Each structure stands twice: as structure tokens, then as C-alpha cells.
Amino acid sequence: MLKINHSFKPRTCCSFVFLLCFCLGVEAQKNVEYVLPTSAFNKEEAYKMLDEGNNSIEGTISLKKRGYVNYPGYLSTVLLYPVTPHLTEFIELNKKYNSRKKQAAMTKEAAMVRIETKTIDSKGNFVFTNLKPGKYYIVSLVTWEKVRANKVQSGPVSANYNMLGIQMGGGHVPTETRYESQAYEKEVGDYIEVSGNNKITTVNIAQ
Numbered sequence: 685m686l687k688i689n690h691s692f693k694p695r696t697c698c699s700f701v702f703l704l705c706f707c708l709g710v711e712a713q714k715n716v717e718y719v720l721p722t723s724a725f726n727k728e729e730a731y732k733m734l735d736e737g738n739n740s741i742e743g744t745i746s747l748k749k750r751g752y753v754n755y756p757g758y759l760s761t762v763l764l765y766p767v768t769p770h771l772t773e774f775i776e777l778n779k780k781y782n783s784r785k786k787q788a789a790m791t792k793e794a795a796m797v798r799i800e801t802k803t804i805d806s807k808g809n810f811v812f813t814n815l816k817p818g819k820y821y822i823v824s825l826v827t828w829e830k831v832r833a834n835k836v837q838s839g840p841v842s843a844n845y846n847m848l849g850i851q852m853g854g855g856h857v858p859t860e861t862r863y864e865s866q867a868y869e870k871e872v873g874d875y876i877e878v879s880g881n882n883k884i885t886t887v888n889i890a891q
Contacts, residue, residue, distance in 0.1 A: 718789040719781045721773035725790075730797040733766035737816030739878050743887035745808040747826040747872050754828040755808035762810045764799040767819040767875060775821070775873075815878055822889060823873025830866045835859045 745762065747754045756762070765771055770790065777788035803810050803824070812822075840858075874889045 715785065717786045719777055719786060720789055720791065721770050721777060723769035723773045725768065725770040725794040727793050727797065730766050730768050730794070733768075733816075733818050734797065734799060735816055736814045738882045739815045739817065739880070740884045741812040741815060741820070741822070741876060741878065741887060742884055743810060743822070743876075743889060745803075745810065745822075745824045745826065745872050745889045747828060747870055747891050749828045750830070752828070754826050755806060756803050756824045756826050758804075758806045759802045760824060762801050762803060762812075762822065762824040764801070764812050764815075765821045765823075766797065767821055768794070770794050771821060817879050817881070818877075820876050820878065821873055822876055822887070823871055825869050826872050827867055827869050830868060832864050832866070834862050834864065 741764075745756055771794065774788055774790045774794070781788045799812060801810055801812055808824075808826075810822075810824075870891075872889060872891050874887070876885065876887055878885050
């Protein structure tokens with residue numbers, strides 16, 4: 685069982701705008717069409733789903749890429765949303781519309797009804813407390829790197845010349861391998877069911 689001294693207020697909706705939940709109050713990008721869920725968002729019902737309970741969720745978030753397991757960094761943001769028809773439809777739309785020209789989006793109200801915590805180490809471990817029984821969606825951003833190797837010339841070309849100064853053959857080009865890395869971010873999340881009372885639900889959210 686993980687133990688943590690919580691310094692956050694689990695019932696406070698902060699102003700952090702997570703990539704998963706695009707707030708319509710943000711200035712729209714040019715030439716981008718945003719697709720909203722057709723399901724209406726019931727704010728009162730969603731907040732009621734986040735009423736205080738006596739259950740906890742402990743877990744880990746990770747992403748496997750190119751044989752390596754990546755985690756959110758230490759004190760990275762992890763969000764918990766009550767599962768509503770609006771949220772469920774948005775998640776499905778996000779799988780279909782996630783390009784520069786067309787993107788899925790949630791309403792600002794739906795994006796802000798959530799609980800926020802932080803990872804407690806560099807291995808993607810997190811804890812949510814004071815939850816009532818219900819269905820939730822937990823998500824965080826995981827950064828991973830794509831490394832590419834390039835061979836570059838490392839010195840002057842050494843060539844073979846005859847007595848007349850004419851190059852004979854292609855000669856030798858000294859090279860060295862240099863590595864370049866490009867960082868990418870991916871949302872990793874999953875649906876979590878909490879049942880019973882005074883229970884700890886342990887989860888492993890992995891992609």
C-alpha cells in the first residue's frame with residue numbers, strides 16, 4: 685500500500701488546462717475545426733459524482749515505446765474525471781479527430797469538473813483519496829523520446845593520388861555517429877471502476 689502526505693486539495697478545480705480537455709474559452713487556432721460531443725453536459729450531476737467518499741485509488745501510469753517503458757515525471761499532473769456521456773463521447777471523438785485541421789473538444793464546464801493530483805515519484809505512481817463508488821477516467825501526459833542516429837563527416841577526406849596528382853579511387857571519408865532525440869507527449873488514460881466502501885482500488889494504466 686502506498687502512503688502519501690497529501691498537500692493538494694482534492695475537491696479544488698484548478699486552472700491547469702490539460703491537453704485531453706481543450707477548453708473552448710481558449711482562443712481558437714486558425715483553420716481548425718473543433719468537434720464537440722452531441723451529449724449535453726450536466727454539471728450538477730457531474731459534481732455530485734465527485735462528492736466525498738471513503739475510497740482510494742492507487743496506481744501507476746506508463747507508456748511503452750520502442751521497447752522502453754516511460755512514465756510521467758515526478759510531480760506530474762494526473763487528472764480524474766467522473767464518467768459522463770459527454771466525456772465518453774469526447775474520448776471516442778478524440779480517437780477519430782486528432783489532426784491539425786480537425787480536433788475533438790469538450791466544453792469548458794466539462795473540462796473543469798475533475799480532481800487533480802500529482803505523481804509521487806518518477807515511476808508514475810499516484811494516489812486519489814476520498815472517492816465515492818462510481819466510474820472514473822484517469823489520465824496523464826507521458827513524454828517519450830525518439831532517438832535517430834546520423835553519420836557525419838568527422839575529418840578531412842584522405843584520398844590516394846598518383847605521381848601526377850590524379851586521385852586514384854574514392855579515398856576514405858572519416859565519419860562519426862551522432863544521435864538526435866525528439867521528444868513527444870502522449871495522453872495515457874483508462875476507465876476505473878470503484879465499488880464498495882472504505883476500499884483501495886489498485887490500477888495499472890499502461891499503453
